[in-house]
Amino acid sequence: xxxxxxxxxxxxxxxxxxxxxxxxxxxxxxxxxxxxxxxxxxxxxxxxxxxxxxxxxxxxxxxxxxxxxxxxxxxxxxxxxxxxxxxxxxxxxxxxxxxxxxxxxxxxxxxxxxxxxxxxxxxxxxxxxxxxxxxxxxxxxxxxxxxxxxxxxxxxxxxxxxxxxxxxxxxxxxxxxxxxxxxxxxxxxxxxxxxxxxxxxxxxxxxxxxxxxxxxxxxxxxxxxxxxxxxxxxxxxxxxxxxxxxxxxxxxxxxxxxxxxxxxxxxxxxxxxxxxxxxxxxxxxxxxxxxxxxxxxxxxxxxxxxxxxxxxxxxxxxxxxxxxxxxxxxxxxxxxxxxxxxxxxxxxxxxxxxxxxxxxxxxxxxxxxxxxxxxxxxxxxxxxxxxxxxxxxxxxxxxxxxxxxxxxxxxxxxxxxxxxxxxxxxxxxxxxxxxxxxxxxxxxxxxxxxxxxx
Ligand code: PFF
Numbered sequence: 001x002x003x004x005x006x007x008x009x010x011x012x013x014x015x016x017x018x019x020x021x022x023x024x025x026x027x028x029x030x031x032x033x034x035x036x037x038x039x040x041x042x043x044x045x046x047x048x049x050x051x052x053x054x055x056x057x058x059x060x061x062x063x064x065x066x067x068x069x070x071x072x073x074x075x076x077x078x079x080x081x082x083x084x085x086x087x088x089x090x091x092x093x094x095x096x097x098x099x100x101x102x103x104x105x106x107x108x109x110x111x112x113x114x115x116x117x118x119x120x121x122x123x124x125x126x127x128x129x130x131x132x133x134x135x136x137x138x139x140x141x142x143x144x145x146x147x148x149x150x151x152x153x154x155x156x157x158x159x160x161x162x163x164x165x166x167x168x169x170x171x172x173x174x175x176x177x178x179x180x181x182x183x184x185x186x187x188x189x190x191x192x193x194x195x196x197x198x199x200x201x202x203x204x205x206x207x208x209x210x211x212x213x214x215x216x217x218x219x220x221x222x223x224x225x226x227x228x229x230x231x232x233x234x235x236x237x238x239x240x241x242x243x244x245x246x247x248x249x250x251x252x253x254x255x256x257x258x259x260x261x262x263x264x265x266x267x268x269x270x271x272x273x274x275x276x277x278x279x280x281x282x283x284x285x286x287x288x289x290x291x292x293x294x295x296x297x298x299x300x301x302x303x304x305x306x307x308x309x310x311x312x313x314x315x316x317x318x319x320x321x322x323x324x325x326x327x328x329x330x331x332x333x334x335x336x337x338x339x340x341x342x343x344x345x346x347x348x349x350x351x352x353x354x355x356x357x358x359x360x361x362x363x364x365x366x367x368x369x370x371x372x373x374x375x376x377x378x379x380x381x382x383x384x385x386x387x388x389x390x391x392x393x394x395x396x397x398x399x400x401x402x403x404x405x406x407x408x409x410x411x412x413x414x415x416x417x418x419x420x421x422x423x424x425x426x427x428x429x430x431x432x433x434x435x436x437x438x439x440x441x442x443x444x445x446x447x448x449x450x451x452x453x454x
Pocket of ligand 1: 023024025026027028029099102226227228229230231233234235236323324326327
């Protein structure tokens with residue numbers, strides 16, 4: 001077992017919040033959220049998403065941070081320490097697998113963002129909506145290019161992790177987060193003034209309640225909330241293990257959830273008004289290409305659009321990197337803690353494994369080829385990966401974490417850990433009810449409902 005000194009701790013609470021937000025804010029907010037809103041029917045998805053964040057994910061965020069801080073170990077070690085000689089460590093193992101699985105497709109999309117830095121800066125993506133869509137289609141159909149870009153993202157992530165925890169993540173995030181917020185605000189204001197913006201805002205904000213109980217919408221919103229908040233796979237648990245006993249877990253959790261959710265909502269305020277300003281725009285049709293199809297048109301309407309475009313994709317890439325770092329850290333921390341591997345060996349071996357799994361996701365985006373339409377399933381490999389890990393593995397991980405903290409470890413133990421820094425846990429009764437009853441029941445119902453209606 002590595003000592004605290006070997007594992008590292010955060011420099012300060014601000015450092016922890018920055019790092020945990022760096023994990024949470026990423027492609028999930030800016031690429032994933034608008035894409036899911038587009039496929040989930042607009043405002044109704046937003047509403048369900050917010051309910052999931054507040055009533056399911058926030059309590060689970062607290063639970064993960066508490067477990068991590070108590071055990072000071074990776075997910076597998078934490079479950080084992082709190083409940084030795086039981087099978088609960090398997091939940092941690094699911095998280096280790098989910099970290100690698102998510103990173104495999106995430107690195108492909110982050111690679112697209114890298115390429116778009118160049119395309120935006122050189123003004124390569126121009127023309128009408130069809131031309132911009134076709135550009136993205138041709139670009140992603142180049143499998144070897146997508147593989148190379150994913151490798152670049154993974155290699156960069158691995159390099160940061162080799163340098164240890166604190167020095168890398170805190171510093172990058174401190175610069176990136178304010179710049180990203182400022183740029184998103186500018187883009188949202190510009191988007192609101194485009195012709196057609198009102199229609200986009202209506203789509204984004206006025207719910208069509210007929211889809212409220214659509215099982216696929218409920219499942220997608222739940223999965224997206226877990227994915228965006230880096231929950232259900234032990235990432236926040238791992239971050240909690242680096243959190244000092246003097247800090248308030250509740251304040252940290254609230255900050256991370258508020259920041260992450262605001263960034264996702266802000267991304268929607270950019271994509272939908274500018275999308276609807278394009279003739280014949282159908283938000284449900286674009287899939288993973290949505291932001292790559294809409295944003296270049298928005299940049300073109302700005303003075304110095306090429307510069308804005310390049311800056312945007314640089315920041316998106318940085319936001320993605322602070323998330324890939326935490327995705328890779330979960331399996332890496334596991335092999336360091338549980339198998340006494342050196343950090344170097346863990347980083348190299350896990351990154352290689354993830355890269356091999358990333359290849360089919362990178363190759364599946366052309367119109368032809370086995371990975372673009374899997375036999376018997378009908379979707380591409382990347383979409384399959386995203387569905388398995390985000391919509392099922394993360395919520396199931398969250399469900400089991402809630403049951404573990406609420407019923408096995410028991411809430412009074414968790415509350416004691418929360419109150420260690422010397423102040424009472426403000427909504428302890430409410431949190432106990434949510435973690436013991438609401439989270440397990442709501443997640444089970446949504447998952448079962450989604451599976452039976454597949
Ligand atoms: N939360 C990240 C995003 O929204 O892009 C993705 C992610 C990072 C998910 C880390 C899970 C995780 F452990």
